[in-house]
Amino acid sequence: AEIPVRKICCIGAGYVGGPTCSVLALNCPDIQVTVVDRNELRINQWNSEKLPIYEPGLEEIVKQCRGKNLFFSTDMAPALKEADLIFISVNTPTKTFGLGKGRAADLKFVESCARLIAEVCDRSKIVVEKSTVPVRSAASIINVLKANTKPGVSYQVLSNPEFLAEGTAVNDLTNPDRVLIGGEESEEGKKAISALSWVYRHWILADKIIEMNTWSSELSKLAANAFLAQRISSINAISAVCEATGADVSEVAKAIGLDSRLGPKFLQASVGWGGSCFQKDILNLVYISESLNLTSVAAYWQQVIDMNEYQKSRFGERIVQSMFNTITDKHIAILGFAFKKNTGDTRESPAIHVAKHLLEEGASLHIFDPKVEKAQILLDLDQSDEESNISIHTDPYEAAKGTHALVVCTEWDQFIVNTYDYQRMYNSMLKPAFVFDGRKILDHSALAKIGFHVETIGKRH
Ligand code: NAD
Numbered sequence: 001a002e003i004p005v006r007k008i009c010c011i012g013a014g015y016v017g018g019p020t021c022s023v024l025a026l027n028c029p030d031i032q033v034t035v036v037d038r039n040e041l042r043i044n045q046w047n048s049e050k051l052p053i054y055e056p057g058l059e060e061i062v063k064q065c066r067g068k069n070l071f072f073s074t075d076m077a078p079a080l081k082e083a084d085l086i087f088i089s090v091n092t093p094t095k096t097f098g099l100g101k102g103r104a105a106d107l108k109f110v111e112s113c114a115r116l117i118a119e120v121c122d123r124s125k126i127v128v129e130k131s132t133v134p135v136r137s138a139a140s141i142i143n144v145l146k147a148n149t150k151p152g153v154s155y156q157v158l159s160n161p162e163f164l165a166e167g168t169a170v171n172d173l174t175n176p177d178r179v180l181i182g183g184e185e186s187e188e189g190k191k192a193i194s195a196l197s198w199v200y201r202h203w204i205l206a207d208k209i210i211e212m213n214t215w216s217s218e219l220s221k222l223a224a225n226a227f228l229a230q231r232i233s234s235i236n237a238i239s240a241v242c243e244a245t246g247a248d249v250s251e252v253a254k255a256i257g258l259d260s261r262l263g264p265k266f267l268q269a270s271v272g273w274g275g276s277c278f279q280k281d282i283l284n285l286v287y288i289s290e291s292l293n294l295t296s297v298a299a300y301w302q303q304v305i306d307m308n309e310y311q312k313s314r315f316g317e318r319i320v321q322s323m324f325n326t327i328t329d330k331h332i333a334i335l336g337f338a339f340k341k342n343t344g345d346t347r348e349s350p351a352i353h354v355a356k357h358l359l360e361e362g363a364s365l366h367i368f369d370p371k372v373e374k375a376q377i378l379l380d381l382d383q384s385d386e387e388s389n390i391s392i393h394t395d396p397y398e399a400a401k402g403t404h405a406l407v408v409c410t411e412w413d414q415f416i417v418n419t420y421d422y423q424r425m426y427n428s429m430l431k432p433a434f435v436f437d438g439r440k441i442l443d444h445s446a447l448a449k450i451g452f453h454v455e456t457i458g459k460r461h
């Protein structure tokens with residue numbers, strides 16, 4: 001039988017391109033996968049012992065496939081020329097200038113991929129939009145490709161959004177809830193869809209692979225992220241009511257989640273949600289809605305972001321209030337800087353917001369995260385070097401020593417009471433010693449027994 005896809009090229013060796021292609025290569029030994037990126041440092045890291053991103057289980061897969069059917073390269077043209085199918089997995093950040101500044105998605109990287117593909121390819125290809133993009137972006141990609149296509153070459157553009165979450169990427173890619181493939185209704189469109197579907201069927205059951213029209217597929221990705229973030233903003237809104245009334249948000253979340261129509265997942269109240277995508281994608285949805293004159297729709301989704309800003313600020317204010325309304329010259333340990341556990345990623349991390357709030361109030365910070373690099377933390381706090389008011393630690397006990405308070409910003413498993421010796425931390429701290437649990441992961445009664453004053457999200461002290 002005809003093998004529809006022998007070689008795949010993926011543009012963008014980031015959090016999506018790297019893990020996606022690694023899992024693909026592992027499950028498709030008959031396909032050669034080349035991940036290209038113009039960032040030489042990143043490609044060198046993918047080819048080294050220390051990968052550019054931390055994801056549980058990823059290193060093993062890369063080591064197993066690299067050099068066999070998985071390659072990382074900066075040499076884009078030959079990889080594109082050879083490929084039967086091309087993934088575009090480049091970043092689509094929020095625009096920081098011009099029309100739609102602060103809200104619209106910037107498609108300049110996606111467009112430059114389309115231009116490069118048209119320029120170098122001399123035979124027909126399937127181009128797969130994997131980056132998260134505004135609805136109808138595939139139309140722009142087709143336009144750019146068509147206007148620059150070489151004679152005798154044709155393109156099919158598919159939408160195939162990615163739903164992996166950081167920290168669980170390998171598992172999400174191996175056992176996805178669903179795979180969306182959006183494409184054209186035409187014969188050629190159907191052929192392209194079935195080729196990509198054939199690739200996924202190497203390891204994913206056919207009934208999890210959903211075919212649909214391109215615009216539904218593009219919009220489904222934005223809608224899914226908007227719904228997920230909305231759930232957290234909703235439980236966080238309830239957490240404020242809990243703090244004011246004496247209800248406990250964990251009990252409320254449990255009660256809500258037992259309703260089978262709602263389900264128990266994604267109801268963990270927190271210091272706020274972060275990550276590179278939720279905010280960017282909701283802003284994108286808000287901008288699209290406004291552009292379509294759907295002002296009520298835009299205002300509705302904007303509230304999900306506004307509630308998150310409120311939650312992050314509220315947590316910072318609560319720390320100051322609890323510590324007798326002043327933290328000037330006080331020392332505070334921040335435990336966790338990544339936007340969630342099991343990743344070294346700090347993009348839009350709520351820890352950044354909290355840290356800046358505390359610095360503005362005059363506190364000195366002692367920051368510890370098991371996976372985030374020191375240089376990254378300093379960059380996120382707009383510092384070029386360690387200052388007198390910011391020190392970065394590689395040991396949690398060193399971070400806690402001599403401080404007035406511990407502030408948990410990330411839900412790392414190792415922070416839970418049985419793993420860390422909180423008595424030891426308490427002994428080395430100034431009194432009264434405070435704990436602010438922004439993730440509701442610690443054993444608060446055990447901490448109170450040690451002598452800590454404990455404050456947490458969604459519960460009155
Ligand atoms: P990233 O910034 O980690 O990686 C993108 C890579 O693309 C970078 O290494 C960059 O150098 C490269 N790149 C950009 N333009 C290029 C060009 N013209 N030629 C070659 N390389 C180029 O981004 P990411 O987190 O992997 O996200 C990529 C896309 O996937 C975004 O649209 C994002 O919304 C979406 N997404 C991300 C996640 C996630 O968990 N991070 C999950 C689902 C979807």
Ligand code: UGA
Pocket residue numbers: 132162163164165166167225228232265266267268269270271272273274275276277278339340341
């Ligand atoms: C999210 C989605 O879960 C993925 O499906 C999607 O592919 C991805 O965005 C994307 O498009 O980039 P991610 O941001 O990696 O994935 O991580 P999540 O697990 O969704 O967590 C996002 C934030 O919400 C984190 O800060 C997390 O701590 C917070 N969160 C999550 C809560 O505060 N409470 C919860 O109950 C769940």
